[in-house]
Amino acid sequence: MFDNDNDNTPKIPFSQLNLSLQNDTLKLWQNHWDITNTGRSIYNLYPYVSKAIKNLNRSQILLILEHGPFPSYKARFHLSPSGYCSCGNPGTAKHYVLQCPLTSDWHIPSPNPSNYKLSIIDPIYKGKTKALINYLTKNNIEVQGTYPFSQQDTDSSFLSEEEEDT
Ligand SMILES: [Zn+2]
Secondary structure: OOOHHHOOOOOOOHHHHHHHHHHHHHHHHHHHHHHOOOOHHHHOOOOOOOOOOOOOOHHHHHHHHOOOOOHHHHHHOOOOOOOEEOOOOEOOHHHHHHHOHHHHHHOOOOOOHHHOHHHHOOHHHHHHHHHHHHHHHHOOOEOOOOOOOOHHHHHHHHHOOOOOOO
């Protein structure tokens, strides 16, 4: 039925075809990563796509995304009355990593405070980021007020996942 001897299409080794498809896929992924509007805080740290695993732990991801036990984040969902730290400053991830006197034991030195997230992804600070997130989760250091929910309800989501050390 099929006569392969008359097939004049060039024979391409499977490995070459596989490599070519992988390169094309990476180019498509990079193009999408360059123009999309989401994930820009990660894009600023990792502008180039790669198949390599980044090996970040949960606390590093929470600090980079600024989605964690921070009053400023909780206030977005009305889980914190003010969004301010009890020291009087906005309770942002950056505040706790660089400035807050209540978390000074876990401050991460950053040569460039405006780009402090580069220090967060440094593997030597994995222990500090984990300790900082644990402290923020277990201690209520936001400005107190009337909560729409019980305190246990608002904090339980941050305690539900065990953090992995890699
Ligand atoms: Zn503070």
